[in-house]
Amino acid sequence: MGGFEMASSNKPASLEGYLTDETGKEYTLTTTPSNTILGYVGYGILDYLEAGLNLNVHYDGDAGGTKLKGVGFGDIGLMVKAQLPNQSLKDLFNFAAALEVFIPTGTNEKGVRPRHLWYIHKGDYTNPYSAADFAVAGTLYLSINIHRNLRWNNYAGVLRAFENGENIFTWGSGITLFPYEWVSLVLEASGETKIRTKDVWRGFLNDQLRFSPGLKVRLPKFTTMSINADLGMDLFRKRKISRGHEITVKNKGHEYSYTVPGSPPIAVSIKFNRTFDLGGRIDDFKKKMEACPKSSLSFKDNKYRCAPDSDNDGIADDLDECPDTPAEVLIDESGCPFDRDNDGVPDYKDKCPNTKEGYPVDEFGCIRDNDNDGIPNELDKCPDSEPGEEVNEKGCILDTDEDGVPNVLDSCPSTPAGLKVNQYGCFMDNDKDGVPDEWDKCPDSAPNEIVNMYGCPIDSDEDGIPDFMDKCENTPPGVGVDSVGCRLDFDRDGIFNEDDMCPDTPVDAPVDKTGCPIDSDKDGVVDYLDNCPNTLDHTAVDANGCPIREKLNLDKIARRIQFHKGSEMPLNSSYTALSDVVSIMRHNKQIAIEIQCSVKSGESKEPIELANSRANFIFEFLVNKGVKEDRLKASGYGLQLPMNSHGYAKLNPVGVRLLPYHIKEESSELK
Incomplete structure (x- = not known):
């Protein structure tokens, strides 16, 4: 090799x-x-x-x-x-x-x-x-x-x-x-x-x-x-x-x-x-195997002896179930001539090689059928069928649904038993709703109206709006719906009126499952009014939801971290901001921080790579200052930081962003 x-x-x-x-x-x-x-x-x-x-x-x-x-x-x-x-x-x-x-x-x-x-x-x-x-x-x-x-x-x-x-x-x-x-x-x-x-x-x-x-x-x-x-x-x-x-x-x-x-x-x-076959054993074995007929007898003494084959059909006598097969007759793996239609007459003698299995045949493999309807005389209950008539397995004219109209004339050959049919074998349906007149409880249905098995309009969710008009088909029982059957939500916050505890929420404001505005960081200012939606626990904030002390405002600290153009090295003034981050981490053991970085347009031909390098620099700086790695995540986003999950935070779109979250919570749930 x-x-x-x-x-x-x-x-x-x-x-x-x-x-x-x-x-x-x-x-x-x-x-x-x-x-x-x-x-x-x-x-x-x-x-x-x-x-x-x-x-x-x-x-x-x-x-x-x-x-x-x-x-x-x-x-x-x-x-x-x-x-x-x-x-x-x-x-x-x-x-x-x-x-x-x-x-x-x-x-x-x-x-x-x-x-x-x-x-x-x-x-x-x-x-x-x-x-x-x-x-x-x-x-x-x-x-x-x-x-x-x-x-x-x-x-x-x-x-x-x-x-x-x-x-x-x-x-x-x-x-x-x-x-x-x-x-x-x-x-x-x-x-x-x-x-x-x-x-x-x-x-x-x-x-x-x-x-x-x-x-x-x-x-x-x-x-x-x-x-x-x-x-x-x-x-x-x-x-x-x-x-x-x-x-x-x-x-x-x-x-x-x-x-x-x-x-x-x-x-x-x-x-x-x-692989080199030095002794010729591989080729010798292949030739001997090809020369011997199929046999259950083992080859002895490595001399590859072949078992006897009296009729020379390639199947050794000990496996041949038909040892007297004529020469040049096609055989199966048991040594017997093929009989593909299983009528008892081998193919080389069979003049009708496609006989249906189970039909009696003569010595030439063909069925006896006087009226030529495809049913053997021995099985034909109607032996005088007319030529071209479609018959059943008994040889009688075929009427599959037994409605009195033969299949040859029946346009609806699967009519249920007991229904009245017209001359074409189809059931009566005056309002054309697909329900036979005998079963129709509402015989005057409107055209194209969806009906049940009794011919009456379907209202699956029982909200008073029929299914063919209902655009919200699975409305829960007892709730109010509009003219097209959909539940009411006046303030369009995704919480239906009957469940909404705050029915006048501003449009697009994030709400909880009761329909009330969310205050994710629990600082007393709801998210759609909160300009600093990631405030640390127990931090005093102003009316806009931002920390009164700037040293606790991670968003403002992040804005102070700046880098030399096109480089992963920060400006000297940025180290004060980084030290403020270290101080916050030391005094808040229960939180972790996600470091997000982006670069300005034109700073680098590889903005994602530069953004990653800047994020990793901040990561390594904090680790070297004693912050454990499992409390930090670092990500680069190229030219634009991702949209905040609440959609209202006025966070910097380009540069550095520091997002805190609780360690005990899933990392994707920003606190």
Whole structure:
């Protein structure tokens, strides 16, 4: 097996985007290729035993001008893999186990991205191309054939690095669609994680976890080609340094430190797998199998002996239910001639091959039918039918609804029993409401009026407005409605009159379920009059709902936080406002703050990116001042901050916004 893997730009190398040496000097990473050439050779010692050798060659591109760039070998891996022999349920599942030993032969002073988790040693140097340590791994494999077109593949194992005493859990699970076709679709998830007793879930997500969709193409001469994309966890979430692994690499007497993610966000690979049939056993087996007829007898002594087939129809005698079939007659899987209409006369003798099942036939497979109505004489109760008449299964003229009008003349062949019909077989309906006159309790319905089964107008919700005029068909009983059957809401606040405790609310003012204006921050000023709708608890406010003390007014504090044009760095005057935010957070332990940032038009070609950077700067400033991360959220919104949920707050549309909310409440419910 040979292949090539390529990871994306500099992202798999360093979360920070730079390296730092022992003097503190930073080496900035730009686009850094990170490629691997894969190689594996295996030999089938027995039908169920394989031995193999694994050796990869790696290459990392320029690492900020350091000497880490270059080509290097990975560790040699020696593997023995065994499958259960003579497995009776092999058509359902396959089970195998492997033992692999890694010899630390890899290059030690090249590379930026560690190729495996066990190459990363806590408190020691990391060699991106080698574990620098002997390691042994045991792995179990299980494939389940759920359906001919669906296979479920799984593996799980434990790897032990001896010198460093580290244990790594490796696993993978995926499905293969159309495993026997020339193109198969593969969907797999896999990972590597350290075996630990604390932070198990966090380690599982951060060590190495990837999703790998791909295609497998079968080529001639026992060759397959696989094309895969590896999608790491950091592709689906915000990249954070806290999720990375801190490592130190050594090269030419220098040390470089940086933080790498568990797995690259994006990597692609292409692999070719070729099997060489050294003994010719595969081709020999296929030829022998094709030469033998179907048989329940087993092949003995690997000589592929065929069971006898007296009539040479391709079905061995021990399975042939019709051992004397004439030559060149089409047969089914049991060795008998086909009889597609199941009339007891085989197809090669049947002159009427489409006889209805159950009809008696003569020796040529045809029914006897004197009046040619399609009903055999033996079953015909009306043997003198006229040519062209439609008859039932008894051979008599057909009147399906038994209304006295034969089907051939009946325009309404499904008339209910007992109703009077006209000459065309349709029931009488004078007012044309779809209800027969015999059932109609309201025989004078208006045209197009919707009626019930008794022919009377329907008023489903009993509000006095018939359904054909009612635009609100499910009105509750007893409530007042207008001329089209809809409930009354004079002030148009979404609360119907009978439930509205405040029936004169101004238009578009936010109201609660009783129809009264909402005071979200409970400061005594309702939302549609409140210019500061996010006031902190127990804060004195003026008539407009804004804190009397400006140091408690987060909206005004936010307006004082300003940044240098086109930069994420704030003006010096902004640090006073940021300190005021820290003071509020320290004295109000029960609240959290959402930081929202936007930028002015023309400040940046990437306004969302700049807005995110500004929000993250405020986030980091507050964290560094002692505010816990779980009390903060940071978001960038490009050129325009989102509309406030109440619609009345006069908040700054561009710049910085600070929205408080209670920690115990859902984060989306702003206090």
